[in-house]
Amino acid sequence: MNKKENIPNSYREAKRIIQEAKDADQLVLFIGAGVSINSGMPSWKDAVQHIGNLLGLDKIENSDYLKIPQYYYNSHGKQAYNTLMREIFKDGIKLPVSDIHRKVLRFNARSIITTNYDDLIERASEEYGEIRQIISQDKDIPYRKYNKELIKMHGDFAHDNFVLKEEDYLNYSENFKLIENYIKSIIGSKVLLFIGYSFNDPDLKQIFNWVKNIVGENMRYSYLLNADRVYDENEKSYYENLGVKIIYASKLNQDSFNVNNISKNLNNVLDYFLLPDRTSNLIDDIYIELKKYSYFSYITIKHLNNVLWKRGFYIADNLILSANNTNDKAQETLNLLCSNLDDIQDPIEKQKVKTILDILHKSMIKGIKSDKRSVKFETFMKKEDIEEDVYTFNWQRLNKLKNKNEILLGKNSGEVLLQQASIAYYLGDLLSSYNYLKQAGLALFEEKSYGLYYISQFNRKWLGKIITEASYMFDIDEFVVESIKNEISNIDFNNISDNINEISNRVSLIRDIDHWSYSYTIFQDLYDLNLKTSEQANTDYMFFQGVPGYEQAQIKAKDLYNFVFKNYLLLDQYRDINDNYKLYIRTVLFSVASDDKKDSFDPVIHTGNIKKEYLDDFDLFLILKYSSSSKSIYELFEEYQCQPFLNLNKKGSTYLESIIPNIVASHYKENIRNDLYWKLIALCGFVELNSEIVNKILDSINNYLIYPDIVTNQNIIRQFLINIKSQKLISNQNIAKIKKIIAKNINLMIENKLATISERVYFLNEYVKSIDETYNNVSIVEEAIKNNMDEVIISLYGLANNSVRNKIKDYFKNKEFNNEYDRFRIKLCLAIFNIINLDEEEKNSLINYLRSKDISAFQVKELPNKVKEITHLLTRLCIVRSKYTSENVRDVIKRYGMPADQWLINYQNFDYNNFELDWLKECEVNILENISSDKDIKNKIKSKLIQAFRENKLSPDLETIYFNYFA
Known part of the structure; x- marks a missing residue:
């Protein structure tokens, strides 16, 4: 200009x-x-000229601009006219x-x-x-x-x-x-x-x-x-x-x-x-808008864009502030922002540039690039002490910081009080956090730090609501609860905004905090990036240009996390915030767990699919902090088939090593669950580990094996043991630790007489035997005998030496049963595991028992369903010990068994047009192994599984069965 x-x-x-x-x-x-x-899009002139050319008109006057389209309509009719106009004006094309x-x-x-x-x-x-x-x-x-x-x-x-x-x-x-x-x-x-x-x-x-x-x-x-x-x-x-x-x-x-x-x-x-007249560049304009954010510790990309985008700037996907090369004014401004502050002669302009740069440093922006210069921000996103402690779950050091801050409290301590409120919140002391917020609000208002004052009041209202609605969880006196209710009812955000200009002028950020619209925007962005990441992971690219969806998703998730944490927003328990993090976790797990697609005849120029190769420290933090439980982590990794394990980058491995001692040293109290620890174990069942991580977990896990947790986390323990074995991380030095862990686990299950534990006990015994050939399970068997845990004893028979096997046989030989059902159930199990042989008399008694009931398992309403149990065990016996199969046996199973057992007893001659895939879920491991060993039957079932997979009708359980037995 x-x-x-x-x-x-x-x-x-x-x-x-x-x-x-x-x-x-x-x-x-x-x-x-x-x-x-x-x-x-075309101009009016170009559009009319195009229509005129089609009509054979060479010269078109301005006065003909309405007539030319009319001529075409009259000559060719409505349909042809509409089609042409849509084509000329690019209807249906997503123009930039x-x-x-x-x-x-x-x-x-x-x-x-x-x-x-x-x-x-x-x-x-x-x-x-x-x-x-x-x-x-x-x-x-x-x-x-x-x-x-x-x-x-x-x-x-x-x-x-x-x-x-x-x-x-x-x-x-x-x-x-x-x-x-x-x-x-x-x-x-x-x-x-x-x-x-x-x-x-x-x-x-x-x-x-x-x-x-x-x-x-x-x-x-x-x-x-x-x-x-x-x-x-x-x-x-x-x-x-x-x-x-x-x-x-x-x-x-x-x-x-x-x-x-x-x-x-x-x-x-x-x-x-x-642009305002008062300046020949954009610095004044940007300064006026950005200085509104000076009270805040962090500014999101969205809020910066609200200011910068309107003035011709943009924040690129690589987080560099840029502008279009044709925008001379914006390029001039970027050059000024890239210059050395000492080179700016005007002290007022220098101060404005410094303020703008300081605010940009409070964001994820990594630098500035103009057509002539560029600058990188060296001090990019340094973590403060409180953030580092929360990020690494270092509650002990966080508590020390809280005590240290108490000494600093005094005049002009509003932000310190706000930080104290945050520390108390993350330490789980919500009432103390609320009281700190009350003090912070008074101090910040007096200090005229109105942005932080608003945040203190927002936190106070939100935290007060949590306390009053769930006071029973915090053991808070009813009088205190009523006082808090009255206090938060008097917090009026509209009144605050209307009466404090400094707050009302920060419309965008304050409105987003008040209505939490930023969270909803981020969720939609993350949802779109989830779809984009999925598409990129499933596409085999010859050439790919741009920023991968998973990288953009991480920027969004980090931007949200920084906005909440660095601005002291105590929203950890806010569901909409958590949903954003959970969506990001799903996105990154899908990407990392996806198979590589690099089937190209020319690998030199071929890109393949676009996927993340590893989890990093931020991914691990979000998984541990915002997953609701250890079970949810286990199920999430299972859903994405994260097998055999997901890689970690160097930062991820270092982070995992560093947090284990913090988690172990922090919240643990005897006989009290430690959800965070078990979330850690669940995570370690699916990711790349090293000997240092494994040793730290093996040294600590016995302290956490208490009765409630072994019920909830049995699959998690199992997966962790499988993972360290598959990664060859079991050394001679830690075999003894593993044996102690497994022994304690089994003894707790037996002592508490947990139901349906035979398969778990068998796995743990087999696991120990696989890492220590000298292992003898006599003590476990004796404990099971003492507690009359018949199914556990039977499951251990195959792993026992001759001496222990004889002990097991003697136990059952002398056992007296309370009723026929128990006798038949146990004897069938003994026969399945080849511990005894069923004589003809016993077999006939069993058949007569079922005929006397004269009801199909499907019709039985009582629990336990004795007909279902006996017919299923009898079916299993016939499959693993074919000598017990007879016409009488087939007849009672067809007559009284469940549909799955009716198929199993005749699976080689079954009409597979009538086959139901869910029947596979009724089959034990040895049954599935037997069936899949028959090539013809395997192919018939395999085709059914593949068809269901293509139609997206295959459940996670059936996917596991498919890949383990029929793929």
């Missing part, structure tokens, strides 16, 4: 009037085709939103009226986080409910009511009666600014006539930004007589004006009207 002295006074006055109208909510924008040219669309929104006009058919203004509004109602047909008028609106006065393709040909203009008042009257009601008293119109556009004459007819001789001047013509004094006077002042880009930007670059010309004119 030229120097200020070259700008005509009439243009300066036009700018003053337009800015005043903008500030007073008296500005109405009219948007024409020129606004969308840079996005790929341009800087011009974004700048249009910066005028903050309540009403934007457009003669365009595209959706670019709508999408720019979505980017901007602005709710703007779309009115494109008469029936939309009665349902207006939002403060801002986009009126598509010439309709659109979506509603098949677009106005283009002469007949449409002639019938406009009839077809758009309500819209016409509504527009006329708006424009009568407002300042009108036309953007993107050419003098060739027939729309202008229609609108100018409306204005003149409504207001008459008393009308206010309208303003039109012209970007495609050289300044013409006669033309200027002509339109002024019509009540329109023309702002020529060619007059305003004589040095840079290019008649062939309408978009650049329009960009420069918009910059002139949007």
Whole structure:
């Protein structure tokens, strides 16, 4: 742009009037085709010329612009006409939103009226986080409910009511009666600014006539930004007589004006009207907006974009602040921000640049890049002590920090009190946290630190609500609860905002805290990135360009976490926050667990799929901190089939090593569950470990093996043991530790007479035997015999030596049973494990027992379902010991057994058209092994599983069965 002295006074006055109208909510924008040219849309002239060429017309006059489309309609009919217009105006093509669309929104006009058919203004509004109602047909008028609106006065393709040909203009008042009257009601008293119109556009004459007819001789001047013509004094006077002042880009930007670059010309004119006069660069403008955030410890990318994006800047996916190379003003500003502060001579400007840089450093931005310079932020996102302690679960050091801060409390200690509230909150002392917040609020208000004051009150209301609604969990006196209820009922955020200018001026960030709209925005972004990450992990790319979805997702998740934590927002228990983190965890697990796709004939140029190769420290932290339980972590990793284990990067491994001692040393109390510890064990069952991590866990886990936890975490213990074995991390030095852990685990299960533990006990015994061939399970067997745990004893028989086996046989030989059901159940189990042989008399007694019941297992309502249990055991016996199969046995199973057993007893001759996949879930391991060893049967079942997989009907259990036995 030229120097200020070259700008005509009439243009300066036009700018003053337009800015005043903008500030007073008296500005109405009219948007024409020129606004969308840079996005790929045609101008009016180009569109009509294209239609004329198809009609064989060489020369087209301005007066023919409405007739040409009408000629085509008359010649070819409605269908051909509609198809061609949709093609010319690119209906259905997602064109890019341009800087011009974004700048249009910066005028903050309540009403934007457009003669365009595209959706670019709508999408720019979505980017901007602005709710703007779309009115494109008469029936939309009665349902207006939002403060801002986009009126598509010439309709659109979506509603098949677009106005283009002469007949449409002639019938406009009839077809758009309500819209016409509504527009006329708006424009009568407002300042009108036309953007993107050419003098060739027939729309202008229609609108100018409306204005003149409504207001008459008393009308206010309208303003039109012209970007495609050289300044013409006669033309200027002509339109002024019509009540329109023309702002020529060619007059305003004589040095840079290019008649062939309408978009650049329009960009420069918009910059002139949007930027304040007081500066030749954008520093003042940015400084005024960003200094509102100076009280806050962290600013999100979204909130920075709210300021920067409107001024021609953007934060790239690599977190570098940049601007379009064609935006001279923005590039000039970036160069200043990249310069050495000592080189800035003006002390006021130097202070403003320093303030801007300080605020940018409170974000995830990694640096600044202009067309001439670049600078990286060296002190990127340093963690404070409290954050480091929470991040590493170092509750002991956090408690010491709290005690140390007590000494610092005194005058001007508002932020220290706010930090104390945060520490108490993370240590689980919510009542102390609430009391600190009360003190912090008083101190911060007195210190005029109004941003942090607002946060203290927001936290206090939210925390007070938690305490009063769940006081039974915190053992808080009822009098205290009632006092807190009364106190938080008096906290009125609207009143705070209305009465403190410093807070009301921070509209965006404060509003996001109050209504928590930022969380909802992030969730939608993370959802979209989840889909993007999934697509990238499943696509085999020949060449990939851009930032992977999983990287963008991590930036979003970190931005949210930093915003909450660094600004002392105590929202850890807020479900909407947790849902964001959980969605990110799912995204990253899917990516890391995905298989590589690099099947290319040319691996040199081939990219393959785009996936994350490892979990890092941030991923591990979120999994441990925001997963609801150890069980949820186990189920999540199982869902994503994280087998054999997921890799960690160096930071991830170091982080995992560092947090184990902190977790062990912190919350543990005898006979009290430690959820965090078991979440750690669940995680370590699925990720890459090292000997240091394994030794730390083996040294501590026995202290956590208490009765309730072995029930909840049995699968987790099992998976951890499998993982360290598969990674070959069992050394001679820690075999003894593992044996003690397993012995304690088994003894606790037996002592507490836990049901259905035989399979668990068998796995643990088999595991010990696999790492120590000298292992003898006699002590476990004796403990089981002492507690009459028959199924456990039977399961241990195969792992016992001859001496112990004889002990087991003697036990059952001398055992007396309370009833027939118990006798048959145990003897069938003994026969399955080949401990005894069922004689013919015993077998017949069993068959007679079932016939005497004379009811199918499916019809039995009582528990336990004795018919189901006996027929299933009998089926298992026949499969693993075929000598027991007879016609009588087949008959009772077909007559009385469950459908799965009716299939199993005849699985080799079964009609697999009637096969149900869920029956596989009824099968024990040895049954599945037997069935899958039959090649023909295996293929029949395999095809059913594959079909279900393709139809997305395969449950996680069946997926596991498929991959273990039928893949």
